[in-house]
Amino acid sequence: GESVGLHLPTLSVQEGDNSIINCAYSNSASDYFIWYKQESGKGPQFIIDIRSNMDKRQGQRVTVLLNKTVKHLSLQIAATQPGDSAVYFCAENGGKLIFGQGTELSVKP
Amino acid sequence: DTEVTQTPKHLVMGMTNKKSLKCEQHMGHRAMYWYKQKAKKPPELMFVYSYEKLSINESVPSRFSPECPNSSLLNLHLHALQPEDSALYLCASSHPLDNEQFFGPGTRLTVL
Numbered sequence: 001g002e003s004v005g006l007h008l009p010t011l012s013v014q015e016g017d018n019s020i021i022n023c024a025y026s027n028s029a030s031d032y033f034i035w036y037k038q039e040s041g042k043g044p045q046f047i048i049d050i051r052s053n054m055d056k057r058q059g060q061r062v063t064v065l066l067n068k069t070v071k072h073l074s075l076q077i078a079a080t081q082p083g084d085s086a087v088y089f090c091a092e093n094g095g096k097l098i099f100g101q102g103t104e105l106s107v108k109p
Numbered sequence: 110d111t112e113v114t115q116t117p118k119h120l121v122m123g124m125t126n127k128k129s130l131k132c133e134q135h136m137g138h139r140a141m142y143w144y145k146q147k148a149k150k151p152p153e154l155m156f157v158y159s160y161e162k163l164s165i166n167e168s169v170p171s172r173f174s175p176e177c178p179n180s181s182l183l184n185l186h187l188h189a190l191q192p193e194d195s196a197l198y199l200c201a202s203s204h205p206l207d208n209e210q211f212f213g214p215g216t217r218l219t220v221l
Binding site for chain 2: 034099
């Protein structure tokens with residue numbers, strides 16, 4: 001069946017370091033992926049997306065990598081800041097959004 | 110206006126009550142969504158409206174009744190809920206052919 005999941009439930013990094021959050025998906029027909037950030041008490045906020053015809057996409061301080069061979073997606077955050085502390089969800093959109101389990105990122109000052 | 114607003118922010122109700130959650134957007138989006146999110150879990154899709162018509166119902170119990178009175182508003186009517194229905198209810202909107210969904214802050218619902 002279809003599933004989108006994350007490898008780690010929690011991630012703790014030092015302020016200024018780079019963060020890498022991983023996600024595995026099982027539906028090889030998926031053609032669009034999104035990363036969302038959810039802060040406490042708020043709804044999910046769009047960070048970056050990538051289509052299956054791409055391997056890499058960069059935004060401001062964030063990069064998403066897609067490896068279709070192993071069905072793996074990652075989010076890299078450069079120079080992680082305290083304001084990056086949140087739960088990060090990957091999601092697949094093949095007509096409707098299916099979210100992964102989420103990784104809680106904590107940034108130590 | 111690039112916001113999705115939801116009211117109320119918090120709601121506590123008994124199992125015999127009838128209440129409604131409201132969602133509003135003025136971005137011209139013609140697709141609107143209801144999600145349910147339990148603590149420490151990802152959002153789960155409940156309903157999708159496209160051009161004010163219900164297009165997806167993810168086998169949600171009938172005690173949840175969605176309504177889309179116009180292109181800017183989305184309601185979720187609640188009746189005879191169970192304690193396990195306590196959760197954060199999120200509304201989202203998008204252009205029907207666009208993958209990016211904009212989420213509201215949610216309504217935190219507690220059923221006693």
